[in-house]
Every structure is written in structure tokens, then in C-alpha cells.
Amino acid sequence: MKQQKRFLLQESDIPTQWYNIMADMPTKPLPPLHPRTHKPLSVDDLSKIFSEECSRQELDYEHAWIDIPEEVLDMYKYYRATPLVRAYALEKALDTPAHIYFKNESVNPLGSHKINSALPQCYYCKKEGVTNVTTETGAGQWGTALSYAAKVFGLDAAVYQVKISMQQKPYRSLIMRTFGTAVVGSPSMSTRAGKDIITADPTHHGSLGTAISEAIELATTTPNCKYTLGSVLNHVALHQTIIGLEAEKQMEMAGEYPDMVIACFGGGSNFGGIAFPFMRHNILSGRKTEYIAAEPNSCPKLTRGEFRYDFADEAGYTPLLPMYTLGHDFKPANIHAGGLRYHGAGIIVSQLLKDGLMRGVDIPQLETFEAGILFSRTEGIIPAPESCHAIAATIREAKRCKETGEKKVILFNLSGHGLIDMPSYDTFINGDLRNYDIPDEEIRQNLDKIPVIGR
Ligand SMILES: *Cc1c(COP(=O)(O)O)cnc(C)c1O
Numbered sequence: 441m442k443q444q445k446r447f448l449l450q451e452s453d454i455p456t457q458w459y460n461i462m463a464d465m466p467t468k469p470l471p472p473l474h475p476r477t478h479k480p481l482s483v484d485d486l487s488k489i490f491s492e493e494c495s496r497q498e499l500d501y502e503h504a505w506i507d508i509p510e511e512v513l514d515m516y517k518y519y520r521a522t523p524l525v526r527a528y529a530l531e532k533a534l535d536t537p538a539h540i541y542f543k544n545e546s547v548n549p550l551g552s553h554k555i556n557s558a559l560p561q562c563y564y565c566k567k568e569g570v571t572n573v574t575t576e577t578g579a580g581q582w583g584t585a586l587s588y589a590a591k592v593f594g595l596d597a598a599v600y601q602v603k604i605s606m607q608q609k610p611y612r613s614l615i616m617r618t619f620g621t622a623v624v625g626s627p628s629m630s631t632r633a634g635k636d637i638i639t640a641d642p643t644h645h646g647s648l649g650t651a652i653s654e655a656i657e658l659a660t661t662t663p664n665c666k667y668t669l670g671s672v673l674n675h676v677a678l679h680q681t682i683i684g685l686e687a688e689k690q691m692e693m694a695g696e697y698p699d700m701v702i703a704c705f706g707g708g709s710n711f712g713g714i715a716f717p718f719m720r721h722n723i724l725s726g727r728k729t730e731y732i733a734a735e736p737n738s739c740p741k742l743t744r745g746e747f748r749y750d751f752a753d754e755a756g757y758t759p760l761l762p763m764y765t766l767g768h769d770f771k772p773a774n775i776h777a778g779g780l781r782y783h784g785a786g787i788i789v790s791q792l793l794k795d796g797l798m799r800g801v802d803i804p805q806l807e808t809f810e811a812g813i814l815f816s817r818t819e820g821i822i823p824a825p826e827s828c829h830a831i832a833a834t835i836r837e838a839k840r841c842k843e844t845g846e847k848k849v850i851l852f853n854l855s856g857h858g859l860i861d862m863p864s865y866d867t868f869i870n871g872d873l874r875n876y877d878i879p880d881e882e883i884r885q886n887l888d889k890i891p892v893i894g895r
Contacts (some may be wrong), residue, residue, distance in 0.1 A: 442528040444819065447690040449521035455685040456508055458678045460497075461716040461788060463504035464723050467795050469674075469787040470762035471499075473749060478893055481759050489659060489667045490675075493564040497675035504720075506678065512560045515592060516682065519548035519555070524690035529818035531838070538841040539696060540834060541851045543687045543714060546821065550588055552581040552856030553710045554670050557679035558589035561668045566593040572665035574598045574658045576626065576651030578706075579605050579778030579826065580612025581856055582670030587619035600626040600654045603646035605778040611860045626651035633657050633755040648782045649754030649768055656757045671707030671779075672752060672761075672786045680713025683853060688717050691851065698729055698851040700837055704829035705733035705742060705800065706779045708786035714853040716788075719797060731798035733789070734833035736780050736808070738773040738876035741766045742793060742800025744883055749893040750784060760893060763790040767886030773876035775805050776864035777825040783886075801833050804875040808832045809868040812858065824856035825864050 462468065471480035486495035497506065508516070527540040545553035565573055573595050577583030583599040590597035599616055603625040606613055613623045624630055626646045627637040633653035637644055644650065652669070659667035669676060684701075691697060701718050703711035711733045721727040735742050741764045750765040752758035765784040772781040785793070792798050812828035814835070815821065823831060830852045841848050858865065867873045 444528060445526040447524040447693045449686060449689060451517055453689060454513070454516060454521050455682060456513060457505040458508060459681040459685060459717050459720065460500055460504055460506055460678055461720060462501045462674065464720055465788070465791065466723060467791055468501050469791045472759040472761050472787070473893065475751065475756060475758065475760055478760065489656060491561065491564040491568055491570065491666050493568070494561060494675045497678055498673060509560065509563060512563050515559045520682065521686045522547055524687055524694070526694065527819055530815060533814060533818045534835060534838045534842065536838040536842045537845060537847045538838040539847065539849045540838060541691065541694065541698070541849070542854045543683055543851065544854050545683060545710065546824070546827070546854050546857035550585050551860065552585065552824065553680060553683060553713060553853070554582045554585035555589065556682055556713070557670065557676045557709065558582070558585035559592070560679050562586070562589040562593040562595055565595060565666050570595065570664055570666045572596045572598070572662060573668050574655045574665055575668045575670065576600045576602070576648055576655045577670070578602045578648045578651070578781055580609050580616065580860070581779055583616050583621070583623070584612060586668055586670065587616045587621040590621070591619055597621040598658060599623050600628065600651040602626055602648060602651050602778065604774055608776065608778070608863065609860060626654050628654060630654070631657040633757065637754065645774065647754060647771060652753035653755035653757050656753065671709045671782070672784065674786065674788055676709045677712030677716065677786060677788060680709045681716050683710070683713040684715060684717030687714060687851065696849045699848040700730045700732060700850045702732045702734060702830050702833050702837070702850065702852040704780060704826045704855060705735045705785070706782050706826065707784070708733070708789040710853050710855040712786065712789060714851070715798065722797065732833055733798060733800045734829040735800055735802050736775050736777055736829065737802040737804045738775050738878060739766065739781055739783070740802040741783060741785050743802045745785070746887055747790060747794055748887070748890055750890050752784060761787055763787055764793060765890070766883055767890050769889065770886045775876065776861065777808065777829060779826040780829065803829050803832045806873060806875050809865070809873060811835050821854070822858045822865070823854060824858045825861050827855045830855070
């Protein structure tokens with residue numbers, strides 16, 4: 441009986457360049473704007489917050505291929521290439537004619553795809569003479585990756601962790617501290633942004649939006665300190681394209697090409713990472729592959745948000761980004777997929793959604809855990825609650841294939857494992873987990889609070 445089949449790349453076949461989809465997009469994304477002057481931002485503006493190289497990559501609409509630095513490639517090789525797996529056992533359990541493949545980004549010791557961008561971000565900081573890095577983290581995956589990458593390149597790291605995630609996932613804070621990082625729960629009293637948020641709402645349990653505000657404040661008020669972000673931005677998705685570029689070669693080894701590419705969606709980095717290298721063939725040579733981003737129905741920016749200029753953080757410190765958003769002070773329910781509790785979508789993905797090159801699907805929490813349990817029992821890997829959204833979307837499509845008899849080839853990204861998230865599985869198995877629906881009025885009220893720009 442076939443259980444799984446793995447397609448593995450030689451070290452020498454690991455891609456040496458990332459793919460920048462902005463160079464090939466039919467409609468270029470609108471520019472990020474200065475939060476107060478509303479003027480388009482330059483590389484110089486961005487590099488007050490981010491490393492110079494990441495700032496350049498952020499605004500690079502021109503070069504489709506960007507070299508991966510030697511030092512970063514060397515570090516990639518300690519856990520890459522990651523396996524592409526044909527999930528025979530899952531197919532059998534679903535009795536579907538679809539062929540299901542997944543790219544397994546959970547196999548590195550840090551447990552998620554986030555390390556793919558943490559390494560280059562810290563490398564560029566080090567190269568530019570930066571000594572300290574700061575960031576926010578939701579579920580703790582990005583903070584974990586950044587903490588290790590900072591150590592690799594000899595930087596000191598301070599991480600603002602969303603308070604509710606800190607309580608739900610105490611091990612993540614401990615892992616970050618083990619790597620030598622200073623971890624602070626957000627909102628905290630250590631920044632002006634944090635104090636303002638707590639003053640307005642003393643029981644605020646934190647969101648990625650609050651943590652980003654605090655981290656940016658620290659970066660802009662500390663000499664030689666840069667801010668790093670684990671999702672949403674163009675340069676982060678760029679670094680993640682290593683996933684799809686490897687998968688492209690591995691699908692070739694399998695002798696197939698995906699009809700559908702699916703990933704879960706927080707800010708868009710693992711989605712962009714697996715999707716963009718395939719999407720270039722839709723744009724450049726008329727391939728018809730479908731791209732599906734799976735978001736929680738409690739944080740539905742792709743399916744129910746609006747395309748607007750909005751802030752990336754709660755306090756309004758960040759540039760204004762043209763994106764699908766639920767409004768920057770949208771407070772997502774405390775779902776266990778902490779990495780998907782974010783109000784907005786990245787610039788590139790937002791434009792692609794607007795242009796009909798991809799679509800979003802929103803999934804209730806219980807369905808995601810049902811999918812995660814089936815995947816665990818068939819493939820032997822316990823997926824991160826975030827990744828369960830991709831699995832649930834894949835299962836929906838595989839069931840549709842069963843109804844229609846279509847033998848579609850489905851590729852999804854397994855963005856991380858759930859071994860640090862076992863309390864959430866415990867809650868589900870005990871029958872204590874629930875769904876969260878948000879009424880239209882709540883979304884409307886939040887959207888009405890966004891300043892109107894460029895319309
Ligand atoms: C952070 C995270 C996500 C969501 O972020 P994206 O930028 O949308 O990829 C998804 N899965 C895991 C495991 C994560 O850690």
C-alpha cells in the first residue's frame with residue numbers, strides 16, 4: 441500500500457535566486473504612502489525602519505530574479521531543500537480522484553516557513569552594520585525564526601509577542617528566550633503606543649497590529665536597531681519564493697503540474713512563496729492553474745475586506761499600504777491560528793486578487809481542526825493551526841473532485857507543524873472549540889474608520 445511518496449532535491453539543485461513577481465505583474469501594485477504626508481515612499485524612507493537591501497527589494501518593480509546571498513544559501517542548506525510529498529494516504533481517506541501534493545515547510549527545527557525570510561533579513565542587517573533587531577510575533581513562529589537568525593548573524597533581538605498568544609503558547613516565548621531574545625507581551629507599558637492602547641482598552645489582549653506598533657516605535661527610538669517583519673511585505677514574499685521554486689522542480693520530478701495551488705493566508709508570505717513561481721507561468725505563458733488563499737472566517741480580509749489604503753499596524757505608525765483590509769483596528773477573535781489574526785493582506789497579493797489571478801476562501805475554525813486531525817491520522821504530521829486552513833481548503837477541493845470525477849492535481853503548502861500548539865488540539869478533541877462569525881456591521885464599522893486616501 442502506498443502511504444506517501446517524497447520527492448527530494450539534491451543540494452546542488454536548490455535555487456540560487458528568488459523570484460520577484462512584481463517585475464511580471466500585469467498591473468503593478470500601487471506604491472506605499474507616507475503615513476502623514478501621503479506621498480509615495482522612497483527606498484530612503486523605508487530604510488529608516490528596515491535594512492537598506494530589504495527596502496530596495498520592497499520597491500523593486502523591475503528585476504524578476506534576485507540573487508540569494510552566498511551566506512544565506514549556506515544557511516538554507518542546513519534544512520533545505522524541503523520535501524515535496526504525494527499524500528496518498530490522505531487521498532485514500534477522502535476517496536478522491538484528485539492527486540494531492542504538499543510542500544513540507546514544517547521540517548526545519550524551528551517549525552515553520554518563517555526562517556526562509558528571517559535569515560536574509562538578519563544577514564542584510566549584519567552586513568549593513570546594524571546591531572539590534574526588533575519585531576512582533578503572533579503565534580510566535582516568526583519570533584522564533586527571527587531569534588535564531590539573529591543569533592546566527594550575531595545580532596541582539598527584542599520581540600513583542602501578542603499577549604493572548606503568549607498565554608496560549610507559553611513554549612514559544614521560552615524558545616525565543618532560549619535563543620537569547622528579550623520577549624515582551626503586547627500591548628505593553630514599555631512603549632507610548634502600548635500605553636495608549638492599554639489606556640483605551642485595559643483588557644486588550646493584543647493583536648499583530650499592536651505588536652507591530654510597539655516594535656516599530658522601539659526600532660525608531662533605538663540607535664542601530666532595525667525593524668523586521670515576518671509577513672505582508674513584498675520582500676518577505678520574495679524570500680519565501682524559494683518554496684515554490686523548489687516545488688516547481690519537484691513537481692517536474694513527479695511528472696505533474698498543479699491545477700491548483702493552495703496555502704493558508706495571514707499576510708500572504710507562505711501563499712506568495714508557493715504560488716508566485718507557478719503564477720509566473722499563468723502570466724507569461726497562459727497556464728490556467730488556480731490559486732487559493734485560505735483565511736479564517738473570523739478574519740476574512742480577502743473575502744469580505746475592501747481594497748483601500750490602510751495602515752499595517754494598530755497605532756498608524758507604518759506606511760499606508762494599498763491592500764484588502766478589515767480596518768487597522770479590527771480585533772480578530774482569539775482563534776488558535778494566531779499567525780492568521782491580521783487585518784490586512786500584502787500589497788502584491790491584494791493587486792493579484794483585484795485582477796482575478798487568485799481567490800480567497802474563508803474557513804471556520806472547527807473545519808480547520810477537523811482537517812488537521814484527518815491529516816495527522818493519514819500523513820503522520822500534526823499541522824500548525826494556520827496550516828490546517830490550507831488542508832481544509834484542499835479537502836474541500838478534493839471532495840469536489842470526487843463529485844465531478846475530475847483528476848485535479850492539487851499542491852498545498854504545509855507552512856508549519858503544530859507540536860507547540862497541542863493545547864489547541866486538546867481543546868478541539870475535548871469539544872470545547874468553537875466557531876466565530878462576524879456580522880457585516882462590525883466589518884463596516886471598522887472600515888468606516890480608515891482615512892480615505894486617493895479615491
Ligand atoms: C506566520 C504563519 C502563517 C501566516 O503567515 P503568512 O505570511 O500568510 O504565510 C502561516 N502558517 C504558519 C505556520 C505561520 O507561522
